[in-house]
Amino acid sequence: xxxxxxxxxxxxxxxxCMVLLAxxxxxxxxxxxxxxxxxxxxxxxxxxxxxxxxxxxSNYVAVLSSKVPFVRIYLNSVLIALVVTVGQLVTxxxxxxxxxxxxxxxxxxxxxxxxxxxxxxxQVTILPIYLGYAKVGLINQPIGLGLMYLTSSFGVFLxxxxxxSQPKALEEAALMDGAGYLKIFWRISLPQLRPAxxxxxxxxxxQTWNYYFQAKVLLGKQDQMTLPLAMDVLRGYMxxxxxxVVMAAMSMSILPVVLLFLIxxxxxxxxxTMSGIKN
Amino acid sequence: MTATKSxxxxxxxxxxxxxxxxxxxxxTAVLYLTFVLAPVVLTCILAFAYYDPMIGxxxxxxxxxxxxxxxxxxxxxLWNTLRFTFFAVTFNVSIGLILALALNRMMPSWxxxxxxxxxxxxxxxxxxxxSIVWTxxxxxxxxxxxxxxxxxxxxxxxxxxxxxxxxxxxIIMDVWKNTxxxxxxxxxxLQGVPRNILEAAVMDGTPAWRQFLRITLPYISPVVFFCIxxxxxxxxxxxxxxxxxxQGGPGDSTRSLSIxxxxxxxxxxxxxxxxxxxxxxxxxxxxxxxVQQLVSRKWVQQ
Numbered sequence: 001x002x003x004x005x006x007x008x009x010x011x012x013x014x015x016x017c018m019v020l021l022a023x024x025x026x027x028x029x030x031x032x033x034x035x036x037x038x039x040x041x042x043x044x045x046x047x048x049x050x051x052x053x054x055x056x057x058s059n060y061v062a063v064l065s066s067k068v069p070f071v072r073i074y075l076n077s078v079l080i081a082l083v084v085t086v087g088q089l090v091t092x093x094x095x096x097x098x099x100x101x102x103x104x105x106x107x108x109x110x111x112x113x114x115x116x117x118x119x120x121x122x123q124v125t126i127l128p129i130y131l132g133y134a135k136v137g138l139i140n141q142p143i144g145l146g147l148m149y150l151t152s153s154f155g156v157f158l159x160x161x162x163x164x165s166q167p168k169a170l171e172e173a174a175l176m177d178g179a180g181y182l183k184i185f186w187r188i189s190l191p192q193l194r195p196a197x198x199x200x201x202x203x204x205x206x207q208t209w210n211y212y213f214q215a216k217v218l219l220g221k222q223d224q225m226t227l228p229l230a231m232d233v234l235r236g237y238m239x240x241x242x243x244x245v246v247m248a249a250m251s252m253s254i255l256p257v258v259l260l261f262l263i264x265x266x267x268x269x270x271x272x273t274m275s276g277i278k279n
Numbered sequence: 280m281t282a283t284k285s286x287x288x289x290x291x292x293x294x295x296x297x298x299x300x301x302x303x304x305x306x307t308a309v310l311y312l313t314f315v316l317a318p319v320v321l322t323c324i325l326a327f328a329y330y331d332p333m334i335g336x337x338x339x340x341x342x343x344x345x346x347x348x349x350x351x352x353x354x355x356x357l358w359n360t361l362r363f364t365f366f367a368v369t370f371n372v373s374i375g376l377i378l379a380l381a382l383n384r385m386m387p388s389w390x391x392x393x394x395x396x397x398x399x400x401x402x403x404x405x406x407x408x409x410s411i412v413w414t415x416x417x418x419x420x421x422x423x424x425x426x427x428x429x430x431x432x433x434x435x436x437x438x439x440x441x442x443x444x445x446x447x448x449x450i451i452m453d454v455w456k457n458t459x460x461x462x463x464x465x466x467x468x469l470q471g472v473p474r475n476i477l478e479a480a481v482m483d484g485t486p487a488w489r490q491f492l493r494i495t496l497p498y499i500s501p502v503v504f505f506c507i508x509x510x511x512x513x514x515x516x517x518x519x520x521x522x523x524x525x526q527g528g529p530g531d532s533t534r535s536l537s538i539x540x541x542x543x544x545x546x547x548x549x550x551x552x553x554x555x556x557x558x559x560x561x562x563x564x565x566x567x568x569x570v571q572q573l574v575s576r577k578w579v580q581q
Binding site: 092107114148250 | 306316415423426463
């Protein structure tokens with residue numbers, strides 16, 4: 001049997017190992033950030049550096065003045081991510097309220113059908129969507145990508161989990177007082193759900209920001225692209241020499257997601273575990 | 280919230296409730312039907328057709344599937360995808376669990392914040408972004424990893440240009456990127472393991488590995504199954520990391536089903552054939568989910 005002192009010693013040894021490992025996990029990010037400040041000529045100089053050599057923003061200026069319409073692409077990404085996030089917050093919360101608080105015929109069957117959607121990959125829906133979009137002129141329209149994701153099985157499932165974990169007493173009291181369901185939803189349920197809304201909002205924003213497969217199929221033109229697609233295009237344009245410039249574009253592209261996570265880590269983690277554990 | 284509580288007008292209240300229910304579900308139902316259910320059904324139909332709006336489409340029965348399974352190249356691509364899935368799932372889930380076990384102890388909250396940050400950051404950044412960084416990490420002569428290998432006197436590895444190595448390199452990056460997700464889930468699951476049972480085991484002098492096998496693992500097994508299925512569904516769709524790191528090469532050694540679907544469907548406009556491939560992928564996902572349901576049910580009964 002271990003002594004108490006030995007156990008504490010092992011604890012600290014493990015934590016030390018984990019700190020080293022955690023730093024290794026961050027190395028690719030440190031490298032890209034440091035690279036974005038390196039003069040283009042030094043991009044391939046060894047040893048690689050993981051801290052910015054200076055705070056020279058000329059690579060960032062180079063991205064904005066390159067032939068790739070970076071600002072336009074950035075705005076496309078922002079637009080799609082915002083539309084999808086707001087859309088899902090509305091549709092998923094409404095549906096989740098119905099599935100967790102209201103009784104109506106076919107409720108459980110409907111919910112089950114919706115859950116089945118978690119198993120369908122984008123690959124099995126993209127062909128008909130592409131053909132349909134081609135008919136109505138939504139190919140190469142950033143908003144077309146947004147439309148596909150205005151609701152999600154995951155979002156409804158997550159919000160329902162949160163709602164089921166909330167006490168119903170207040171809502172029932174309001175119902176006795178004669179309040180309508182819309183009022184109960186708006187005045188009582190929603191304010192209680194702020195952490196859940198934050199979690200879903202951040203997860204959805206991040207997911208939408210990162211879509212690649214769907215975007216690659218639907219958005220071919222440079223003006224209409226999103227950021228994940230633009231990186232590869234920029235890399236091609238810049239050739240091997242301007243690695244630093246690509247990394248400057250990359251730093252700007254991952255910034256919103258990194259910031260969101262730094263600020264609201266708690267909500268993201270809560271959302272993820274909520275959906276994973278209670279399955 | 281049941282209608283029976285209000286005794287005066289139960290039926291009216293129940294009707295109002297049902298009306299609100301349908302109204303609230305309506306936007307999701309319409310969108311889900313349009314962008315998920317209908318496309319899935321249409322893809323299944325397309326898979327049995329030769330689709331060409333110019334010349335005319337026709338039914339071809341199981342020809343598209345026969346073509347997929349009789350062609351050496353597409354079978355190799357299916358095999359690549361399964362191999363990737365097997366190793367990516369195994370390492371993502373097991374390493375995620377090991378990391379969670381390592382972090383499941385008392386520590387200051389700022390330290391926990393730091394750990395969550397560094398292990399979860401790769402999860403939330405698109406593979407499309409980080410894969411470009413890894414392209415330079417994996418470079419032959421100018422690569423960051425080979426530089427450090429040479430510093431310690433080891434020969435460099437042709438990470439992405441050797442057909443026997445490339446898939447392993449992609450799996451390594453995938454584990455770096457995704458294992459933090461499973462770590463987070465396992466940390467939450469481990470906190471649910473009843474403390475008093477573990478403490479009793481410690482008092483009895485049960486060795487740590489035995490505590491894990493006899494108490495912790497059975498308790499968190501539903502979460503382990505969930506993680507395996509979730510990881511498999513994601514891994515079978517692997518696309519962007521491969522597109523950016525190797526474009527499917529060298530040769531076809533890292534080409535995945537998703538890449539084949541895009542090439543056939545949107546490159547050579549073999550819509551029916553591409554639909555058949557995506558149906559194969561979906562059936563694989565359904566099978567894995569079904570197996571998980573069966574196994575976990577049996578496990579829980581024991």
